[in-house]
Amino acid sequence: MTTSTPTNRRTSRLKFLLVILVFAAPIIAAGLLNLSGWQPSGKAYGEPIVPQRNFDQDHVQIRLADGKTWAWRDAEPRMTLIALTGPDCAAHCIDTLTKMAAARITLNNNMSRLRLLYVGPPPANAASDGMRNYWAIGSDVANSLVAYRPTTPDSVSALLVESDGTALARYPVGFDPSGLRKDLQKVIR
CATH class of the missing domain: 1.20.890 (cAMP-dependent Protein Kinase, Chain A)
Incomplete structure (x- = not known):
């Protein structure tokens, strides 16, 4: 004891x-x-959208090429990467769109957790370039996304949207597609 x-x-x-x-x-x-x-603070390549905007609650309507309306809230939680092009989408624009689609492919097993939405008139040779294999093509019915659309010819800007319709980040004209890829790898796991 x-x-x-x-x-x-x-x-x-x-x-x-x-x-x-x-x-x-x-x-x-x-x-x-x-x-x-x-x-x-983390290093992000996109610019945060302030104040945040929810496209589902704001009733932003995107009409797809097949006549259906884009559903911001999907059956399963998936983010949306929206490509908005300036007038006359040509070689530089197509190159950026291709790199954006490649960024989705680099997500490997998580690739299905990201949807690609192209908003605007499709490029002249979209069918021959196989763009429809990767992108859902639609139009902004009420021009609700005009503030994010570039005015520079042959250019692309992008928006990253959460699965509930909340716009998270904006990638303005001249953004680095490899930076976008890095951001996607951080948020989609």
Whole structure:
């Protein structure tokens, strides 16, 4: 039988306080960082859409080539990458669209979690380029996306939309398709 001496009790209490401190220190540090205004930031290539906009709640209507309306909320949770083109989509525009479709392919097993939507008049040789194999082609019925559409000829901008219809990020004209690919790999897992 061991007897409890004041030294043993003091040592036990010190060990107990140390265990509490190990668990409390990260919480205290996070609270102090938050109070000081610091927020973690990740490197994203797209620009956040502020204020956020929900295309489903705003009733943004996209009419597909087959006459159906684009469903922002799908049967399964899938994000949507919208390509918006400027006037006269030609070689540079087609090249960017191809790289965007390739970014979807690099998602491998998660590729089905991203839908590609092309909004606007299809390029002249879209059928021969196999664009319809990757993209759903539609038109903006009420011009609700005109603020995001580029005005520069032969250019593309993009929007990344959450599965509930919330627009997350905008990729303006001249965006880096490899940066878009990196963003997609972060958000689609």
